[in-house]
Amino acid sequence: MEPLDTELEDGALELPSDPMHLNMGPAHPAMHGTVRIVLELSGETIVKADVQIGYLHRGFEKMCERGTWAQVFPYVDRLNYVSPMLNNVGYALAVEKLCGIQVPERCQWYRMALGELARISDHLTCDGAMAMELGAFTPFLWFLKAREMVWDILEEETGARLTHSFGRIGGMARPPTDAFAEMCHGALGAIINIVEEGEKMLLNNRIFVDRLENVGKISGADALSLGWTGPCLRASGVAYDIRKAHPYLKYDEVDFDVPVGKSGDTLDRFLVRLAEIRQSKRIIEQCLERMPKSGPVSVDNPWVVLPEKEAVYTTIEATIQHFKLIMEGAKVPAGEVYSYTEAGNGELGFYLISDGSGTPYRVRVRPPSFLSTAGLGGLITGRMISDVVPTFGSLNMIGGECDH
Amino acid sequence: MLSTYAPMFMIIAIATLIAGLFYTFATVLGPKNPTPEKMMPFECGSDSVGSRGVKLSVKFYLTAILFVVFDIEAVFVYPWAIQFRQLGWFGLASMIGFLSVVAIALVYVWRKGALEWES
Amino acid sequence: MMSLSETIWAVVKILIMVGFLFNVGGLLTWLDRRQSAMIQDRIGPNRAVIKVFGIEFRLGGLLHPLADGVKFFFKEDFIPPRGDKLLFAVAPILVMAPVLALIAVIPFGDKLCVDDLWRTTDTGSLLFPAVPRYGSCLIPVARGGIAAIDLQVASLNVGILYVFALAGQGIVGAALAGWSSDNKFSLLGALRAASQMVSYEVTIGMSLVGALMIYGSVRMGDMVRWQGDHAWGIFIQPLAFFMFFMAAVAESKRIPFDLPEAESELVSGYFTEYSGMKFGMFYFAEYMEVVTSSMLLVTIFLGGWQLPFLHRDGLTIDIGTWRALQLPMNHLTVTAIQVCTFFGKVLFLCWIQCFVRWSLPRFRYDQLMKLCWRILLPLSLANILVTGVVYLLLDHAGPVLGNTLQMIGDLTQAVVAIAITYFVLSIVIGLIRPTRRTSWVVGSTAKLAQRFGGTPRSPRMQA
Numbered sequence: 013m014e015p016l017d018t019e020l021e022d023g024a025l026e027l028p029s030d031p032m033h034l035n036m037g038p039a040h041p042a043m044h045g046t047v048r049i050v051l052e053l054s055g056e057t058i059v060k061a062d063v064q065i066g067y068l069h070r071g072f073e074k075m076c077e078r079g080t081w082a083q084v085f086p087y088v089d090r091l092n093y094v095s096p097m098l099n100n101v102g103y104a105l106a107v108e109k110l111c112g113i114q115v116p117e118r119c120q121w122y123r124m125a126l127g128e129l130a131r132i133s134d135h136l137t138c139d140g141a142m143a144m145e146l147g148a149f150t151p152f153l154w155f156l157k158a159r160e161m162v163w164d165i166l167e168e169e170t171g172a173r174l175t176h177s178f179g180r181i182g183g184m185a186r187p188p189t190d191a192f193a194e195m196c197h198g199a200l201g202a203i204i205n206i207v208e209e210g211e212k213m214l215l216n217n218r219i220f221v222d223r224l225e226n227v228g229k230i231s232g233a234d235a236l237s238l239g240w241t242g243p244c245l246r247a248s249g250v251a252y253d254i255r256k257a258h259p260y261l262k263y264d265e266v267d268f269d270v271p272v273g274k275s276g277d278t279l280d281r282f283l284v285r286l287a288e289i290r291q292s293k294r295i296i297e298q299c300l301e302r303m304p305k306s307g308p309v310s311v312d313n314p315w316v317v318l319p320e321k322e323a324v325y326t327t328i329e330a331t332i333q334h335f336k337l338i339m340e341g342a343k344v345p346a347g348e349v350y351s352y353t354e355a356g357n358g359e360l361g362f363y364l365i366s367d368g369s370g371t372p373y374r375v376r377v378r379p380p381s382f383l384s385t386a387g388l389g390g391l392i393t394g395r396m397i398s399d400v401v402p403t404f405g406s407l408n409m410i411g412g413e414c415d416h
Numbered sequence: 417m418l419s420t421y422a423p424m425f426m427i428i429a430i431a432t433l434i435a436g437l438f439y440t441f442a443t444v445l446g447p448k449n450p451t452p453e454k455m456m457p458f459e460c461g462s463d464s465v466g467s468r469g470v471k472l473s474v475k476f477y478l479t480a481i482l483f484v485v486f487d488i489e490a491v492f493v494y495p496w497a498i499q500f501r502q503l504g505w506f507g508l509a510s511m512i513g514f515l516s517v518v519a520i521a522l523v524y525v526w527r528k529g530a531l532e533w534e535s
Numbered sequence: 536m537m538s539l540s541e542t543i544w545a546v547v548k549i550l551i552m553v554g555f556l557f558n559v560g561g562l563l564t565w566l567d568r569r570q571s572a573m574i575q576d577r578i579g580p581n582r583a584v585i586k587v588f589g590i591e592f593r594l595g596g597l598l599h600p601l602a603d604g605v606k607f608f609f610k611e612d613f614i615p616p617r618g619d620k621l622l623f624a625v626a627p628i629l630v631m632a633p634v635l636a637l638i639a640v641i642p643f644g645d646k647l648c649v650d651d652l653w654r655t656t657d658t659g660s661l662l663f664p665a666v667p668r669y670g671s672c673l674i675p676v677a678r679g680g681i682a683a684i685d686l687q688v689a690s691l692n693v694g695i696l697y698v699f700a701l702a703g704q705g706i707v708g709a710a711l712a713g714w715s716s717d718n719k720f721s722l723l724g725a726l727r728a729a730s731q732m733v734s735y736e737v738t739i740g741m742s743l744v745g746a747l748m749i750y751g752s753v754r755m756g757d758m759v760r761w762q763g764d765h766a767w768g769i770f771i772q773p774l775a776f777f778m779f780f781m782a783a784v785a786e787s788k789r790i791p792f793d794l795p796e797a798e799s800e801l802v803s804g805y806f807t808e809y810s811g812m813k814f815g816m817f818y819f820a821e822y823m824e825v826v827t828s829s830m831l832l833v834t835i836f837l838g839g840w841q842l843p844f845l846h847r848d849g850l851t852i853d854i855g856t857w858r859a860l861q862l863p864m865n866h867l868t869v870t871a872i873q874v875c876t877f878f879g880k881v882l883f884l885c886w887i888q889c890f891v892r893w894s895l896p897r898f899r900y901d902q903l904m905k906l907c908w909r910i911l912l913p914l915s916l917a918n919i920l921v922t923g924v925v926y927l928l929l930d931h932a933g934p935v936l937g938n939t940l941q942m943i944g945d946l947t948q949a950v951v952a953i954a955i956t957y958f959v960l961s962i963v964i965g966l967i968r969p970t971r972r973t974s975w976v977v978g979s980t981a982k983l984a985q986r987f988g989g990t991p992r993s994p995r996m997q998a
Binding site: 419420426427434445447448458483486515532533 | 541609639689690744802
């Protein structure tokens with residue numbers, strides 16, 4: 013007689029079942045930034061995943077070619093709309109590199125402080141949203157409360173909460189307000205308190221850690237070959253931070269650490285972002301300390317910098333200067349340049365070509381999210397549907413950057 | 417006998433009535449203006465691919481079978497639990513015998529990989 | 536046949552229970568929002584408004600459940616054209632009706648002696664008699680009195696089994712809803728719902744066995760009386776309490792067990808295609824399930840209507856053989872306190888469940904199933920064995936140990952009494968103490984608004 017319990021090979025017991033095709037997105041609660049993932053499911057397991065971007069499309073790079081160099085600033089605001097200030101600064105640095113302009117010291121510190129504030133808001137949003145999509149709504153709203161403090165400061169400084177358009181070629185639109193340092197000190201302490209509270213709530217929670225650990229794992233080599241940068245790459249153990257590797261502004265003069273993960277899973281990406289919030293706080297504090305209390309924030313170069321508003325109304329020279337800069341744009345010498353900064357999600361590069369006129373000939377953006385989203389399909393294949401949510405959240409894909 | 421059960425039937429009837437009323441009101445009061453797009457099954461704005469009558473993974477059925485096995489066992493345990501004090505040590509010993517069979521079954525399905533849901 | 540008075544009493548009891556369930560279910564939708572707002576530093580619901588003579592009443596958002604209900608009824612009714620129309624219609628009814636019917640066996644008070652509530656003396660004044668702690672009413676049925684009434688809709692001998700039978704129907708409703716919706720998200724949600732509820736059904740059943748062994752009855756009234764005489768179930772079967780609590784939350788499909796309707800994964804899960812009040816029925820049934828599961832937990836583990844040291848004849852504080860206090864009370868007062876106690880405990884557990892919902896993230900499917908089959912099921916089996924051995928050992932241990940156990944039981948009652956007093960006091964203090972609101976205002980818009988006296992109807996902001 014045959015034994016009932018024969019040792020079968022793996023999968024031999026599995027009855028044939030059809031794969032189920034499921035569209036996740038573009039109109040899906042977790043797919044912020046309108047991504048569409050076409051999933052092929054077996055039970056709850058993802059057999060094949062096809063990530064499709066492009067539902068948010070504006071022709072960003074083409075739009076840049078029809079205005080002046082300064083008119084690109086509002087567009088870069090809408091690249092990574094969670095940390096617009098970093099894009100502003102990145103673009104301003106690129107144009108200045110092409111023009112060969114060095115902004116005054118005060119402006120450099122100011123740009124760093126504002127940029128790090130934006131980085132805090134970016135990381136808070138990413139980590140909070142990730143927790144929320146796992147069902148932990150409360151830490152998300154706490155993190156948003158902290159982000160609100162950042163935005164309050166940015167609003168006070170720039171006049172706008174989200175799309176600041178605050179950068180200028182050769183400086184910033186306005187000097188820092190008198191209360192800037194005081195506001196930052198007040199907010200940073202409160203933000204760190206909130207982050208610690210949220211951390212306690214999430215990281216002491218077995219469910220949360222289990223949901224993230226060993227999910228969406230990627231090795232440092234794989235991440236590099238996909239072109240990842242920023243927190244996602246650092247979580248995989250590669251300590252590459254442009255602020256350290258190729259310092260710009262005054263990053264070589266401030267003291268900060270680059271947090272690096274070990275295993276490259278979703279939990280590491282979450283933790284790296286939290287650690288970077290603390291490092292940003294350190295940087296901002298040093299900036300505030302070393303930023304000159306007075307002095308110009310823009311270069312003294314009438315060819316690129318707008319004159320004082322008062323002077324425009326009272327003197328003919330300023331009126332003409334204003335007219336030329338607005339109507340024709342600042343003349344950027346012909347040539348090409350690639351300039352890159354560390355944005356919220358990694359290397360934000362601008363490749364600019366100028367033909368010597370007041371209008372950019374070509375603006376090519378190297379957005380960090382575009383490349384990290386390319387790795388999403390590989391990370392979720394073979395996992396379960398539920399794993400899509402934290403993996404996608406931890407990559408912090410921003411629709412505006414994937415406009416290609 | 418009937419007077420004990422009558423209130424139970426009453427409440428079941430009332431519960432069904434309330435739920436039915438909710439449903440009827442929702443059907444009667446709600447406006448209806450269907451459009452072809454509205455009547456599409458929701459799949460995040462994309463057209464649905466494949467039929468919904470797919471063969472499902474056998475894992476789901478396995479759970480149902482496990483449920484039948486272990487819930488039936490609970491049915492046997494209940495009468496014993498009520499009479500436990502009267503049955504004493506002998507009752508406990510026989511129940512340990514029964515439960516160990518169940519435990520062996522649990523270990524068996526565990527070892528066979530029926531309690532793996534990862535993939 | 537039922538007599539007229541019996542019928543009237545049955546209707547009254549059904550009205551009390553169903554009314555409570557309905558109102559608290561609606562109230563919970565408000566509590567969920569209000570409480571989460573408080574946890575999350577938000578203002579919370581405050582938009583629904585009712586105008587009486589030009590004065591606006593907002594009642595802290597209490598009108599929202601009402602507004603929601605009205606809105607739900609007048610929402611467009613949607614039936615998927617390619618789905619199964621009959622099953623699609625039956626599903627919400629199948630989800631909602633069992634939850635309502637389930638409360639039939641839950642006692643909300645001790646036996647009520649109608650004749651002993653009050654009596655008119657010869658002089659015309661009212662007299663409120665007290666009844667003995669054990670035994671029947673003062674006027675027995677033989678002498679023309681009405682039989683004592685169980686404050687329980689149907690005092691069934693199957694008791695808890697009836698609850699299991701009806702609670703199981705919810706699975707059918709959820710599975711049918713997803714299957715008949717002609718939508719893949721619904722289908723996946725239904726599969727998840729079915730496997731999750733079916734799995735936790737086993738835990739619910741097995742975790743209670745230990746408790747039933749000790750109570751020796753499936754009648755809910757007997758369980759509560761046993762707890763009043765000895766100690767509350769949570770002290771005797773702590774493990775079972777937590778397992779049952781977990782499984783009950785899983786059955787009501789709320790965070791951390793809300794996988795079947797996980798918004799960020801399956802949009803709305805098995806009721807994605809439902810609209811208006813048909814969706815509302817699922818939603819409302821979920822909240823009512825919170826109430827019924829709280830009722831079950833209270834009855835089985837938290838002493839039902841019992842308040843520590845409060846017996847049928849009044850307040851008697853006994854610790855072992857030492858009598859600390861005796862305060863006789865009349866039957867009417869005792870009954871009123873007990874009924875309020877039951878509903879108070881239910882509200883407390885509902886509050887806890889809302890608290891849990893806003894503090895935890897959700898499980899993944901495999902983690903959820905593992906928790907059930909690999910941890911809870913073996914634990915509940917072990918619980919049965921340990922309970923059996925320990926109980927029999929203690930049972931044969933002799934009178935000295937028995938007295939000690941009774942003493943320990945009394946002490947647990949004392950602990951509960953202190954905890955309840957502390958809880959009630961802190962609520963009262965919390966309500967009386969003036970709240971200090973501060974908010975962080977830096978932004979230009981906020982400053983502008985502040986200069987004009989703050990935005991209307993918001994607390995004055997302090998910079």
